[in-house]
Amino acid sequence: MRSPWFGRVARNQGDRASRFGRDDRGNLKATIHRGRLAAMNLSLTGLLAIALAIVPLLLLVTSAWLALECLFALGAQSTVPATPPLPADLSLAVLVPAHNEAGGIGPTLATIAPQLRPGDRLVVVADNCTDATAAEARETGATVIERQDSTQRGKGYALDFGLRHLAAEAPDVVVFVDADCTLHPGALASLASQAQRTNRPVQAVYLMEKPPNPGLKDGVSAFAFKVKNWVRPLGLYRLGQPCLLTGTGIAMPWAAATSVSIASGHIVEDMKLGLDLALAGYAPQFCQAAWVTSRLPSGDQAATTQRTRWEHGHLQMFTEYVPKLLGQAVRQGRLDLLALALELSVLPITLQVVAVVAIALLSLVIALAGLSWLPAYLALGALACLVVGIGLAWVGYGRADLSLRDILAVPAYMLSKFSIFSKFLTKREEAWIRTERDG
Numbered sequence: 001m002r003s004p005w006f007g008r009v010a011r012n013q014g015d016r017a018s019r020f021g022r023d024d025r026g027n028l029k030a031t032i033h034r035g036r037l038a039a040m041n042l043s044l045t046g047l048l049a050i051a052l053a054i055v056p057l058l059l060l061v062t063s064a065w066l067a068l069e070c071l072f073a074l075g076a077q078s079t080v081p082a083t084p085p086l087p088a089d090l091s092l093a094v095l096v097p098a099h100n101e102a103g104g105i106g107p108t109l110a111t112i113a114p115q116l117r118p119g120d121r122l123v124v125v126a127d128n129c130t131d132a133t134a135a136e137a138r139e140t141g142a143t144v145i146e147r148q149d150s151t152q153r154g155k156g157y158a159l160d161f162g163l164r165h166l167a168a169e170a171p172d173v174v175v176f177v178d179a180d181c182t183l184h185p186g187a188l189a190s191l192a193s194q195a196q197r198t199n200r201p202v203q204a205v206y207l208m209e210k211p212p213n214p215g216l217k218d219g220v221s222a223f224a225f226k227v228k229n230w231v232r233p234l235g236l237y238r239l240g241q242p243c244l245l246t247g248t249g250i251a252m253p254w255a256a257a258t259s260v261s262i263a264s265g266h267i268v269e270d271m272k273l274g275l276d277l278a279l280a281g282y283a284p285q286f287c288q289a290a291w292v293t294s295r296l297p298s299g300d301q302a303a304t305t306q307r308t309r310w311e312h313g314h315l316q317m318f319t320e321y322v323p324k325l326l327g328q329a330v331r332q333g334r335l336d337l338l339a340l341a342l343e344l345s346v347l348p349i350t351l352q353v354v355a356v357v358a359i360a361l362l363s364l365v366i367a368l369a370g371l372s373w374l375p376a377y378l379a380l381g382a383l384a385c386l387v388v389g390i391g392l393a394w395v396g397y398g399r400a401d402l403s404l405r406d407i408l409a410v411p412a413y414m415l416s417k418f419s420i421f422s423k424f425l426t427k428r429e430e431a432w433i434r435t436e437r438d439g
Helices: 004-073 105-115 133-139 155-169 187-198 216-238 269-279 300-332 335-345 349-368 374-398 404-408 410-416 418-426
Strands: 092-098 121-127 143-147 173-176 202-209 250-253 285-295
Touching (some): 004 216, 004 374, 092 155, 092 187, 105 133, 133 143, 187 202, 187 250, 187 285, 216 349, 216 404, 349 374
Parallel strands (some): 121 143
Antiparallel strands (some): 173 250
């Protein structure tokens, strides 16, 4: 028979074991809870890092795309293929939309007329003119049609009016040339030949010449225009991808010209037309053999008006068309639409530089605050791509526009353009405004 003392010892040992079991279970629960909190904190940190990295990642992709275009364009300006002769049976019409271009349209038509063959048509659309544009155009021998509509103003409406005039005897190829530019020799044949051969819209090299006594702003604008309208489209051409329509010097088969609505008062109607054509199956192609030039306005107000229209228009196209292009690229399995979406996603070059630098600085602050280094790595990568791309473009194409000394002053010029970009949020340009001509 066990003694009472032995029983008490056994009970005490049992109580201690029970208490230790409860303590172990409590410790286990606490450990599990702490693990869950740590996992939750880790996941929140990861999500925050990903969220902070989205914008730097997008800037890295677009900056790398720009650098790739500039790389492929390097050295290609000297390899211009010979233009094959136009087929004798190819019918051709040139449309010149003009709004109050008296005094300037004559020299433009004088660069077009010598390039026409017998049977080719030159049609000027005198659109809402209140001066002698129509009379001056008729004196050169061009066919002139006049349009008056105070509610529908803009180049798109004028071109639509001209196309409807041509429809009675539709040409095989139609070429659009602005009334304030110079069509260089051989450009018309090069454009029409490539449009006929590829059955696609074709964009010429369209550049801006600096005004007399140019300043830093004029040099930067000419270089930026050259990167946008020559270097990058040439790089896309060598990559086998389409380009944006950038303005004057556009040729297309009649079927393409009438496949979408061209009647528009959009402030960048050419870019919009090119994107609509691409979505309709007619993605534009670059033609380096055709050159068209115009002149940057010398007045500060006219230059600001022009830059505001271009850059606000680009941003509007970005917000409206990138989702469409990406959606159709996936739906139709079309790489060309993806390329156009990337091209459109590259902001106007000044804004792209400002955005990349600002995000890089912000990302470094975030990293030094102990949140995440991932955004900083991506933003610095974007900055490196941007420097490489612009550097390649300058080495290959821009030294005539900007000296090394000029480049040092570019940051101040970029800050001066901040008001143009800020107005996109507060007072964006939406209506077509004609740029005042010099003289």
